[in-house]
Amino acid sequence: MNPGTIARQRAFTVLGIETSCDETAAAVVRGSAPGPGQILSNIISSQVEEHRPYGGVVPEIAARSHVETLDAIIDRALRESRVALSQIDAVAATAGPGLIGGVMVGLTMAKAVAMAADKPLIGINHLEAHALTARLTEGVAFPFVLLLVSGGHCQLLAVEAVGRFRLYGTTIDDAVGEAFDKAARLLGLPYPGGPAIEEFARLGNAKRFALPRPMLGRDNADFSFAGLKTAVRQAAGAGEIDNPADLAASFQQAVIDVLTDRTRVALRRFRTDFETPRRALVVAGGVAANAALRSALTALCTEENFAIAIPAPRLCTDNAAMVAWAGIERCETETFDTLSLAPRARWPLQDAGGAAGQVLNNMQIVQQK
Ligand code: KG4
Ligand code: ZN
Numbered sequence: 421m422n423p424g425t426i427a428r429q430r431a432f433t434v435l436g437i438e439t440s441c442d443e444t445a446a447a448v449v450r451g452s453a454p455g456p457g458q459i460l461s462n463i464i465s466s467q468v469e470e471h472r473p474y475g476g477v478v479p480e481i482a483a484r485s486h487v488e489t490l491d492a493i494i495d496r497a498l499r500e501s502r503v504a505l506s507q508i509d510a511v512a513a514t515a516g517p518g519l520i521g522g523v524m525v526g527l528t529m530a531k532a533v534a535m536a537a538d539k540p541l542i543g544i545n546h547l548e549a550h551a552l553t554a555r556l557t558e559g560v561a562f563p564f565v566l567l568l569v570s571g572g573h574c575q576l577l578a579v580e581a582v583g584r585f586r587l588y589g590t591t592i593d594d595a596v597g598e599a600f601d602k603a604a605r606l607l608g609l610p611y612p613g614g615p616a617i618e619e620f621a622r623l624g625n626a627k628r629f630a631l632p633r634p635m636l637g638r639d640n641a642d643f644s645f646a647g648l649k650t651a652v653r654q655a656a657g658a659g660e661i662d663n664p665a666d667l668a669a670s671f672q673q674a675v676i677d678v679l680t681d682r683t684r685v686a687l688r689r690f691r692t693d694f695e696t697p698r699r700a701l702v703v704a705g706g707v708a709a710n711a712a713l714r715s716a717l718t719a720l721c722t723e724e725n726f727a728i729a730i731p732a733p734r735l736c737t738d739n740a741a742m743v744a745w746a747g748i749e750r751c752e753t754e755t756f757d758t759l760s761l762a763p764r765a766r767w768p769l770q771d772a773g774g775a776a777g778q779v780l781n782n783m784q785i786v787q788q789k
Contacts, residue, residue, distance in 0.1 A: 430452060431450055431451055431452045432450070432451065432452060432509045432510070432747075432748045432751040432752075433448065433449070433450045433460075433503055433507060433508050433509050434448070434449055434450075434508060434509060434510050434511070434512050434542075434744040434745075434747035434748050434751065435447075435448055435494070435497065435498070435505075435508050435510075435511050435512070435533070435744060436448075436449060436512045436513070436544075436740040436741060436742070436743035436744025436745070436746075436747055437490070437494065437511070437512070437513035437514070437526045437527075437529060437530050437740055437743060438513075438514050438526065438546070438549075438738055438739060438740040438742075438743045439486045439490065439513075439514065439518075439522040439523060439525050439526030440514045440516070440517070440518025440519060440522055440523050440526070440546045440738070441477060441482065441518055441519060441522065441571070441572075441738055442466065442467040442468065442470075442471055442477045442482050442738075443464050443465065443466050443467070443737070443738040443739070444464075444465045444467070444485065444486050444489045444490055444493050445462075445463060445464040445465065445493065445738065445739050445740035445743075446461075446463050446490070446493045446494040446496070446497035446498075446740045447459065447460075447461055447462040447463065447497055447739065447740035447741040447743070447744045448460040448461045448497055448498065448500075448501035448503050448508070448744060449556065449741050449744035449745050449747075449748060450503075450748075451556070451745070451748055452748065452752065453555070453582075453748070453749055453752045454555050454559045454560070454561050454562070455555035455556050455557070455558070455559035455560075455745070456555070456556060456557055456558055456559045457555075457556045457745055457748060459556075459741045460500070460501035460502070460503060461496070461497045461498070461499075461500035461501035462497075462734075462739060462740065462741040463493050463496050463497045463500065463740070464734075464738075464739055464740070465489050465493055467481070467482060467485045468611070468612065470485055471611065472610060472611050474611075475605055475611050476601065476611060477519065479519045479520075479521055479522070480521065482519055482521065482522050483519070483521030483522050483524070483525055486521075486522050486525040486526065487525050490525060490526065490529050491529070494529070494533070497740070505533070505537045505539075506537065508537070508539060509539070509540075509751055510534075510539055510540045510541070510542050510747055510750075510751055510756065511530045511533050511534040511537070511539050511540070511541055511542070511747075512530070512541075512542040512543075512544050512743050512744055512746060512747025512750070513526045513527050513529070513530030513541075513542075513543065513544065513743065514526055514527070514543075514544050514545075514546045514549065514743055515527050515543030515544060515545070515757075515761060515762075515763055515764060515767075516543075516545065516546065516763055516764030516765060516766070516767035517545070517546060517547065517572070517764060517765060517766050517767040517768075518546055518572075518765070519765075520763060520765040523763040523764070523765070524763045527543065527761065527763045531759050531761075534759070535759065540751075540756040540757075541756060541757050541758070541759060541761065542746075542747045542750045542751075542755075542756055542757055543757045543761045544743050544746045544747060544750075545746075545767055545769065545772040546738075546743075546767075547568060547570075547573060547575075547767075547769045547772070548582075548583070548746055548769060548772045549742040549743045549745070549746040550568055550570065550704040550705050550736075550742060551566050551568060551577075551579055551585075551702070551704055551769070552579075552582070552742065552745055552746050552749055553702075553704055553731045553735055553736075553741075553742045553745065554700075554702040554704065554729040554730075554731055555745065555749070556731075556735075556741065556742065556745035557729070557731045557732070557735060558729045560700050560702055560729050561698060561700075562579060562580055562581050563578055563579060563580045563581075563690075563694050563696060564578070564579055564699075564700040564701070564702050564729075565577070565578055565579075565588075565683075565686055565687055565690045565699075565700070565701045565702065565726070566578070566579050566585075566701075566702050566703075566704060567679070567683050567686070567701065567702070567703045567704070567708075567717070568704050568705045568769075569595075569596045569597065569679065569703070569704075569705045569706070569707035569708055569713075570595065570596075570597050570704075570705030570706045570707060571595060571597035571598055571601065571612075571705075571706055572595050572597070572598070573591075573595050573705065574590065574591040574594075574595045574596045574597075574643050574645075575587065575589065575590045575591070575769065576588040576589040576590075576641045576682060576683060576685075576686040577686075577769065578686075578689075578690055578693060578694065579702070582746075582749045582750065582752075582753065583772050585769050585770050585772070586693070587769075587770055588640075588641040588685070588686040588689055588690075589640055589641025589642040589643060589682055589685070589686060590642060590643070591642070591643040591644065591645065592642055592643070592644050593644050593645060593646035594644075594645040594646050594649065595645075596643070596645060596675060596679065596707050597614060597705070597706050597707050598645075599645035599648060599649055599675065600612075600613045600614040600617055600675070600707065601613035601614065602649050603617060603648075603649060603652045603668075603671050604616050604617050606649075606652050606653050606656045607620070607652075607656060607664045607667060607668055608664070609664075609668070612706075614706060614707055614709070614710065615709070617668045617671065617672055618672065618710050618711065618712065620664070620665050620668040620669075621665065621668040621669040621671075621672040621673075621712070622669075623665040623669075624663065624664075624665030624666040624667070624668050624669030624670070625663075625665075625666045625669060625670075626666075626669040626670050626672070626673035627670070627673075628663070628666035628667070628669070628670055629655055629666060629667055629670035629671075630670075631648060631651045631652065631655075631670050631671060631674040632647050632648055632651050632674065633648075633674055633677050633678050633681070634646075634647045634648060634678060635678060635681075635682065636677065636678060636681050637681065638685075639685065640685065641682050641683075641685040641686040641689065642682070643678060643679075643682055645675070645678075648671070648674055648675070648678075652667065652671050655667055672710075672712060673712075675713075676712060676713050676716045679713060679716075679717070680716050680717065680720050683701065683717065683720060684720060684724065687699075687701060687720075687721075687724045687726055688724070698727065699725065699726045699727065700726055700727040700728065700729055701717065701720075701721050701726045701727070701728050701729070702728075702729045702730075703717055703728070703729070703730040703736075704730075704731065704736060705736060706736060706737040706738065707736075708730055708731070708733075708736040709733035709736045709737055714730050717730070
Protein backbone atom coordinates (compact mmCIF):
# COMPACT_ATOMS: atom_id res chain seq x y z
CA MET A 421 0.00 0.00 0.00
CA ASN A 422 1.34 3.44 -0.86
CA PRO A 423 1.90 5.72 2.09
CA GLY A 424 -0.97 8.10 2.51
CA THR A 425 -3.53 5.84 0.88
CA ILE A 426 -6.25 4.29 2.96
CA ALA A 427 -6.90 0.61 2.47
CA ARG A 428 -10.42 0.33 1.13
CA GLN A 429 -12.28 -2.08 3.29
CA ARG A 430 -13.81 -4.89 1.28
CA ALA A 431 -17.54 -5.48 1.43
CA PHE A 432 -18.64 -9.10 1.72
CA THR A 433 -21.82 -10.63 0.35
CA VAL A 434 -23.17 -13.54 2.38
CA LEU A 435 -26.12 -15.90 2.02
CA GLY A 436 -27.70 -16.59 5.45
CA ILE A 437 -29.95 -19.50 6.44
CA GLU A 438 -32.07 -19.72 9.63
CA THR A 439 -34.04 -22.82 10.69
CA SER A 440 -33.52 -23.13 14.45
CA CYS A 441 -37.15 -22.73 15.51
CA ASP A 442 -40.37 -22.11 13.59
CA GLU A 443 -39.27 -19.69 10.86
CA THR A 444 -37.71 -20.96 7.65
CA ALA A 445 -35.60 -18.05 6.42
CA ALA A 446 -32.92 -17.11 3.91
CA ALA A 447 -31.35 -13.73 3.16
CA VAL A 448 -28.54 -12.08 1.24
CA VAL A 449 -26.67 -9.25 2.98
CA ARG A 450 -23.74 -7.15 1.85
CA GLY A 451 -21.40 -5.08 4.01
CA SER A 452 -18.40 -4.90 6.26
CA ALA A 453 -17.80 -4.40 9.98
CA PRO A 454 -18.87 -2.43 11.95
CA GLY A 455 -21.86 -1.94 9.64
CA PRO A 456 -24.43 -0.87 8.80
CA GLY A 457 -24.95 -3.46 6.09
CA GLN A 458 -27.27 -3.63 3.14
CA ILE A 459 -30.05 -6.21 3.19
CA LEU A 460 -30.43 -7.32 -0.43
CA SER A 461 -33.18 -9.83 0.36
CA ASN A 462 -34.78 -11.18 3.54
CA ILE A 463 -37.28 -13.99 3.06
CA ILE A 464 -39.10 -15.42 6.09
CA SER A 465 -41.64 -18.21 5.93
CA SER A 466 -43.40 -18.55 9.27
CA GLN A 467 -44.82 -21.88 10.43
CA VAL A 468 -47.02 -20.23 13.06
CA GLU A 469 -50.24 -21.53 11.49
CA GLU A 470 -48.94 -25.11 11.49
CA HIS A 471 -48.10 -24.98 15.21
CA ARG A 472 -51.02 -22.88 16.43
CA PRO A 473 -53.40 -25.82 17.05
CA TYR A 474 -50.82 -27.25 19.50
CA GLY A 475 -50.22 -23.96 21.37
CA GLY A 476 -46.47 -24.14 20.81
CA VAL A 477 -43.76 -25.32 18.44
CA VAL A 478 -43.87 -29.06 17.70
CA PRO A 479 -40.25 -30.01 16.84
CA GLU A 480 -41.17 -32.81 14.40
CA ILE A 481 -43.59 -30.60 12.45
CA ALA A 482 -41.00 -27.79 12.41
CA ALA A 483 -38.24 -30.00 10.99
CA ARG A 484 -40.49 -31.44 8.26
CA SER A 485 -41.70 -28.00 7.30
CA HIS A 486 -38.11 -26.69 7.01
CA VAL A 487 -37.29 -29.63 4.70
CA GLU A 488 -40.30 -28.87 2.51
CA THR A 489 -39.74 -25.13 2.11
CA LEU A 490 -36.06 -24.31 2.57
CA ASP A 491 -34.82 -24.77 -1.00
CA ALA A 492 -37.59 -22.56 -2.42
CA ILE A 493 -36.86 -19.91 0.23
CA ILE A 494 -33.14 -19.88 -0.62
CA ASP A 495 -33.97 -19.69 -4.29
CA ARG A 496 -36.21 -16.70 -3.69
CA ALA A 497 -33.65 -14.94 -1.49
CA LEU A 498 -31.03 -15.25 -4.23
CA ARG A 499 -33.43 -14.15 -6.97
CA GLU A 500 -34.67 -11.08 -5.05
CA SER A 501 -31.12 -10.06 -4.16
CA ARG A 502 -30.09 -10.24 -7.83
CA VAL A 503 -26.88 -11.84 -6.66
CA ALA A 504 -25.79 -15.07 -8.35
CA LEU A 505 -24.57 -17.86 -6.11
CA SER A 506 -21.17 -17.52 -7.79
CA GLN A 507 -20.97 -13.91 -6.56
CA ILE A 508 -21.44 -14.58 -2.86
CA ASP A 509 -18.43 -14.78 -0.55
CA ALA A 510 -19.73 -17.36 1.94
CA VAL A 511 -22.73 -19.39 3.12
CA ALA A 512 -23.71 -18.83 6.77
CA ALA A 513 -26.27 -20.94 8.64
CA THR A 514 -27.46 -21.18 12.24
CA ALA A 515 -25.59 -24.14 13.76
CA GLY A 516 -27.34 -23.83 17.16
CA PRO A 517 -28.75 -23.42 19.71
CA GLY A 518 -32.25 -24.51 18.79
CA LEU A 519 -34.52 -27.41 17.94
CA ILE A 520 -32.00 -29.92 16.67
CA GLY A 521 -34.06 -31.26 13.75
CA GLY A 522 -34.45 -27.80 12.27
CA VAL A 523 -30.83 -26.82 12.85
CA MET A 524 -29.75 -30.02 11.06
CA VAL A 525 -31.91 -29.19 8.04
CA GLY A 526 -30.49 -25.66 7.66
CA LEU A 527 -26.89 -26.58 8.34
CA THR A 528 -26.95 -29.57 6.00
CA MET A 529 -28.47 -27.45 3.24
CA ALA A 530 -25.80 -24.77 3.84
CA LYS A 531 -23.08 -27.41 3.53
CA ALA A 532 -24.54 -28.66 0.25
CA VAL A 533 -24.80 -25.12 -1.19
CA ALA A 534 -21.28 -24.23 0.00
CA MET A 535 -19.86 -27.40 -1.50
CA ALA A 536 -21.69 -27.05 -4.82
CA ALA A 537 -20.72 -23.37 -5.19
CA ASP A 538 -17.23 -23.88 -3.76
CA LYS A 539 -17.74 -21.22 -1.07
CA PRO A 540 -16.67 -21.17 2.59
CA LEU A 541 -19.17 -22.38 5.21
CA ILE A 542 -19.81 -20.44 8.42
CA GLY A 543 -21.77 -21.93 11.34
CA ILE A 544 -23.46 -19.17 13.32
CA ASN A 545 -24.59 -19.11 16.94
CA HIS A 546 -28.25 -18.00 16.74
CA LEU A 547 -27.92 -15.84 19.88
CA GLU A 548 -24.85 -14.11 18.52
CA ALA A 549 -26.78 -13.38 15.32
CA HIS A 550 -29.45 -11.63 17.44
CA ALA A 551 -26.66 -9.84 19.36
CA LEU A 552 -24.99 -8.43 16.23
CA THR A 553 -28.18 -7.29 14.47
CA ALA A 554 -27.78 -3.70 15.71
CA ARG A 555 -24.47 -3.54 13.87
CA LEU A 556 -26.22 -4.60 10.66
CA THR A 557 -28.91 -1.95 11.14
CA GLU A 558 -26.99 0.89 12.82
CA GLY A 559 -23.30 0.02 12.89
CA VAL A 560 -23.14 0.04 16.70
CA ALA A 561 -19.49 -0.12 17.84
CA PHE A 562 -18.09 -2.59 20.39
CA PRO A 563 -18.34 -2.76 23.35
CA PHE A 564 -22.04 -2.46 24.11
CA VAL A 565 -24.57 -3.83 26.60
CA LEU A 566 -26.93 -6.44 25.19
CA LEU A 567 -30.36 -7.29 26.56
CA LEU A 568 -31.30 -10.50 24.78
CA VAL A 569 -34.96 -11.36 25.24
CA SER A 570 -36.38 -14.21 23.17
CA GLY A 571 -38.51 -17.33 23.46
CA GLY A 572 -35.65 -19.42 24.78
CA HIS A 573 -33.31 -16.84 26.35
CA CYS A 574 -33.15 -13.90 28.71
CA GLN A 575 -29.69 -12.49 29.32
CA LEU A 576 -27.78 -9.30 29.95
CA LEU A 577 -24.21 -9.18 28.65
CA ALA A 578 -21.40 -6.91 27.62
CA VAL A 579 -20.50 -7.64 24.00
CA GLU A 580 -16.80 -6.88 23.61
CA ALA A 581 -16.17 -8.31 20.14
CA VAL A 582 -17.40 -11.05 17.83
CA GLY A 583 -17.34 -14.17 20.00
CA ARG A 584 -16.42 -12.27 23.19
CA PHE A 585 -19.08 -11.74 25.84
CA ARG A 586 -19.19 -10.92 29.54
CA LEU A 587 -22.30 -12.27 31.26
CA TYR A 588 -24.00 -9.83 33.66
CA GLY A 589 -27.22 -11.68 34.31
CA THR A 590 -29.44 -14.51 33.16
CA THR A 591 -32.82 -15.97 34.00
CA ILE A 592 -32.85 -18.45 36.83
CA ASP A 593 -36.03 -20.09 35.51
CA ASP A 594 -38.16 -19.14 32.47
CA ALA A 595 -37.11 -17.05 29.49
CA VAL A 596 -39.15 -13.90 29.12
CA GLY A 597 -40.72 -14.90 25.75
CA GLU A 598 -41.68 -18.20 27.33
CA ALA A 599 -43.37 -16.26 30.17
CA PHE A 600 -45.36 -14.26 27.59
CA ASP A 601 -46.36 -17.47 25.79
CA LYS A 602 -47.43 -19.24 29.01
CA ALA A 603 -49.32 -16.21 30.34
CA ALA A 604 -51.14 -15.93 27.00
CA ARG A 605 -52.21 -19.55 27.23
CA LEU A 606 -53.59 -18.95 30.75
CA LEU A 607 -55.54 -15.99 29.37
CA GLY A 608 -56.88 -18.06 26.49
CA LEU A 609 -54.96 -15.99 23.93
CA PRO A 610 -53.51 -17.57 20.80
CA TYR A 611 -49.92 -18.63 20.17
CA PRO A 612 -47.46 -16.90 19.89
CA GLY A 613 -48.30 -15.18 23.15
CA GLY A 614 -46.10 -12.08 22.98
CA PRO A 615 -47.85 -10.22 20.18
CA ALA A 616 -51.27 -11.38 21.46
CA ILE A 617 -50.60 -10.07 25.00
CA GLU A 618 -49.22 -6.81 23.68
CA GLU A 619 -52.32 -6.15 21.61
CA PHE A 620 -54.69 -7.16 24.38
CA ALA A 621 -52.77 -5.14 26.99
CA ARG A 622 -53.50 -1.92 25.06
CA LEU A 623 -57.13 -2.26 26.10
CA GLY A 624 -56.43 -3.04 29.75
CA ASN A 625 -55.62 -1.34 33.05
CA ALA A 626 -52.06 -2.27 34.11
CA LYS A 627 -52.73 -1.21 37.72
CA ARG A 628 -55.67 -3.55 38.21
CA PHE A 629 -53.66 -6.58 39.43
CA ALA A 630 -50.78 -6.23 41.89
CA LEU A 631 -48.49 -8.89 40.41
CA PRO A 632 -45.02 -9.63 41.85
CA ARG A 633 -41.83 -8.13 40.41
CA PRO A 634 -39.30 -10.96 41.02
CA MET A 635 -35.66 -9.95 41.66
CA LEU A 636 -36.46 -6.24 41.67
CA GLY A 637 -33.77 -4.24 43.45
CA ARG A 638 -31.18 -7.06 43.64
CA ASP A 639 -27.65 -5.91 42.98
CA ASN A 640 -26.91 -8.63 40.41
CA ALA A 641 -28.60 -8.51 37.00
CA ASP A 642 -30.38 -11.90 37.09
CA PHE A 643 -34.05 -12.45 36.19
CA SER A 644 -36.83 -14.73 37.32
CA PHE A 645 -40.29 -15.07 35.77
CA ALA A 646 -41.71 -18.29 37.21
CA GLY A 647 -43.34 -16.53 40.21
CA LEU A 648 -45.00 -14.04 37.92
CA LYS A 649 -46.45 -16.81 35.80
CA THR A 650 -47.79 -18.54 38.93
CA ALA A 651 -49.40 -15.27 40.05
CA VAL A 652 -51.11 -14.94 36.65
CA ARG A 653 -52.36 -18.52 36.96
CA GLN A 654 -53.78 -17.80 40.41
CA ALA A 655 -55.46 -14.58 39.30
CA ALA A 656 -56.88 -16.27 36.21
CA GLY A 657 -57.96 -19.35 38.19
CA ALA A 658 -59.61 -17.33 40.96
CA GLY A 659 -62.22 -16.28 38.47
CA GLU A 660 -61.20 -12.67 38.85
CA ILE A 661 -60.77 -12.20 35.18
CA ASP A 662 -63.93 -10.42 34.28
CA ASN A 663 -61.62 -8.34 32.13
CA PRO A 664 -58.65 -10.41 30.89
CA ALA A 665 -57.19 -7.33 29.19
CA ASP A 666 -56.48 -5.94 32.68
CA LEU A 667 -54.54 -9.08 33.58
CA ALA A 668 -52.63 -8.96 30.28
CA ALA A 669 -51.74 -5.31 30.87
CA SER A 670 -50.74 -5.97 34.50
CA PHE A 671 -48.56 -8.91 33.45
CA GLN A 672 -46.85 -6.96 30.67
CA GLN A 673 -46.17 -4.05 33.04
CA ALA A 674 -44.64 -6.38 35.66
CA VAL A 675 -42.34 -7.90 33.00
CA ILE A 676 -41.32 -4.44 31.80
CA ASP A 677 -40.60 -3.28 35.37
CA VAL A 678 -38.38 -6.31 35.98
CA LEU A 679 -36.53 -5.98 32.65
CA THR A 680 -35.96 -2.25 33.18
CA ASP A 681 -34.68 -2.68 36.73
CA ARG A 682 -32.32 -5.54 35.80
CA THR A 683 -31.05 -3.64 32.75
CA ARG A 684 -30.29 -0.60 34.90
CA VAL A 685 -27.97 -2.77 37.03
CA ALA A 686 -26.17 -4.00 33.88
CA LEU A 687 -25.78 -0.47 32.47
CA ARG A 688 -24.16 0.65 35.71
CA ARG A 689 -21.82 -2.33 35.76
CA PHE A 690 -20.82 -1.65 32.18
CA ARG A 691 -20.02 1.94 33.07
CA THR A 692 -17.50 0.80 35.69
CA ASP A 693 -16.12 -2.07 33.52
CA PHE A 694 -15.46 -0.16 30.29
CA GLU A 695 -14.04 3.24 29.64
CA THR A 696 -15.74 4.19 26.44
CA PRO A 697 -17.11 7.55 25.37
CA ARG A 698 -19.96 5.88 23.45
CA ARG A 699 -22.15 3.82 25.71
CA ALA A 700 -25.00 1.93 24.09
CA LEU A 701 -27.70 -0.58 25.00
CA VAL A 702 -28.71 -3.00 22.26
CA VAL A 703 -31.98 -4.90 22.66
CA ALA A 704 -32.42 -8.08 20.63
CA GLY A 705 -34.62 -11.17 20.32
CA GLY A 706 -38.32 -11.60 19.64
CA VAL A 707 -39.58 -9.84 22.79
CA ALA A 708 -37.74 -6.67 21.68
CA ALA A 709 -40.58 -6.29 19.16
CA ASN A 710 -42.80 -5.19 22.10
CA ALA A 711 -43.52 -1.46 21.75
CA ALA A 712 -44.23 -0.84 25.47
CA LEU A 713 -40.90 -2.47 26.38
CA ARG A 714 -39.11 -0.45 23.73
CA SER A 715 -40.37 2.83 25.11
CA ALA A 716 -39.60 1.89 28.75
CA LEU A 717 -36.02 0.96 27.83
CA THR A 718 -35.63 4.14 25.79
CA ALA A 719 -36.62 6.17 28.87
CA LEU A 720 -34.17 4.17 31.01
CA CYS A 721 -31.32 4.90 28.57
CA THR A 722 -32.10 8.61 28.63
CA GLU A 723 -31.86 8.53 32.44
CA GLU A 724 -28.62 6.54 32.42
CA ASN A 725 -27.06 8.46 29.53
CA PHE A 726 -26.81 5.51 27.15
CA ALA A 727 -27.69 5.46 23.47
CA ILE A 728 -30.21 2.74 22.59
CA ALA A 729 -30.42 0.57 19.48
CA ILE A 730 -33.39 -1.71 18.91
CA PRO A 731 -33.75 -3.27 15.46
CA ALA A 732 -37.10 -3.01 13.67
CA PRO A 733 -39.55 -5.69 14.88
CA ARG A 734 -39.03 -7.78 11.71
CA LEU A 735 -35.31 -8.00 12.51
CA CYS A 736 -35.91 -8.69 16.24
CA THR A 737 -37.81 -11.91 15.66
CA ASP A 738 -36.05 -14.80 13.92
CA ASN A 739 -34.73 -14.00 10.45
CA ALA A 740 -31.81 -14.90 8.21
CA ALA A 741 -30.51 -11.37 7.57
CA MET A 742 -29.03 -11.44 11.08
CA VAL A 743 -27.39 -14.79 10.29
CA ALA A 744 -25.93 -13.46 7.03
CA TRP A 745 -24.64 -10.39 8.89
CA ALA A 746 -22.97 -12.54 11.57
CA GLY A 747 -21.38 -14.38 8.63
CA ILE A 748 -20.02 -11.07 7.31
CA GLU A 749 -18.46 -10.39 10.70
CA ARG A 750 -16.77 -13.80 10.48
CA CYS A 751 -15.59 -13.15 6.89
CA GLU A 752 -13.67 -10.18 8.28
CA THR A 753 -11.58 -12.51 10.43
CA GLU A 754 -11.69 -15.40 7.93
CA THR A 755 -12.85 -17.81 10.62
CA PHE A 756 -14.61 -20.38 8.50
CA ASP A 757 -15.87 -23.85 9.38
CA THR A 758 -15.32 -27.22 7.79
CA LEU A 759 -18.00 -29.47 6.34
CA SER A 760 -17.74 -31.66 9.45
CA LEU A 761 -19.29 -28.91 11.61
CA ALA A 762 -21.94 -30.47 13.89
CA PRO A 763 -25.27 -28.85 14.81
CA ARG A 764 -25.75 -28.03 18.48
CA ALA A 765 -29.00 -28.04 20.48
CA ARG A 766 -27.28 -26.14 23.29
CA TRP A 767 -24.67 -23.52 22.67
CA PRO A 768 -24.32 -20.78 25.33
CA LEU A 769 -23.31 -17.40 24.02
CA GLN A 770 -20.25 -17.33 26.25
CA ASP A 771 -18.90 -20.28 24.21
CA ALA A 772 -19.67 -18.68 20.83
CA GLY A 773 -16.04 -17.76 20.30
CA GLY A 774 -14.95 -21.38 20.70
CA ALA A 775 -15.00 -24.12 18.10
CA ALA A 776 -18.52 -24.75 16.93
CA GLY A 777 -17.80 -28.21 15.65
CA GLN A 778 -18.38 -30.23 18.76
CA VAL A 779 -19.91 -33.63 18.59
CA LEU A 780 -23.56 -33.41 19.44
CA ASN A 781 -24.87 -35.93 21.88
CA ASN A 782 -27.58 -33.89 23.49
CA MET A 783 -30.85 -34.42 21.66
CA GLN A 784 -32.93 -32.54 24.19
CA ILE A 785 -35.40 -29.88 23.15
CA VAL A 786 -34.26 -26.52 24.44
CA GLN A 787 -36.80 -24.16 22.96
CA GLN A 788 -40.03 -25.75 24.05
CA LYS A 789 -42.62 -23.03 23.87
O1 KG4 B 1 -36.30 -14.52 18.91
P1 KG4 B 1 -37.58 -15.23 18.65
O2 KG4 B 1 -38.31 -14.93 17.36
O3 KG4 B 1 -37.37 -16.80 18.70
C1 KG4 B 1 -36.47 -17.38 19.60
O4 KG4 B 1 -35.27 -17.46 19.24
O5 KG4 B 1 -36.93 -17.71 20.71
O6 KG4 B 1 -38.53 -14.96 19.91
C2 KG4 B 1 -39.82 -15.50 19.98
C3 KG4 B 1 -40.47 -15.02 21.27
C4 KG4 B 1 -41.82 -15.68 21.56
O7 KG4 B 1 -41.83 -16.15 22.89
C5 KG4 B 1 -42.82 -14.55 21.35
O8 KG4 B 1 -43.99 -14.67 22.15
C6 KG4 B 1 -41.99 -13.34 21.73
O9 KG4 B 1 -40.70 -13.60 21.22
N1 KG4 B 1 -42.53 -12.11 21.13
C7 KG4 B 1 -43.00 -11.06 21.83
C8 KG4 B 1 -43.48 -10.14 20.89
N2 KG4 B 1 -43.25 -10.62 19.63
C9 KG4 B 1 -42.65 -11.85 19.81
N3 KG4 B 1 -43.09 -10.87 23.17
C10 KG4 B 1 -43.67 -9.71 23.59
N4 KG4 B 1 -44.17 -8.78 22.75
C11 KG4 B 1 -44.10 -8.94 21.40
N5 KG4 B 1 -44.60 -8.01 20.58
ZN1 ZN C 1 -34.28 -16.10 18.08
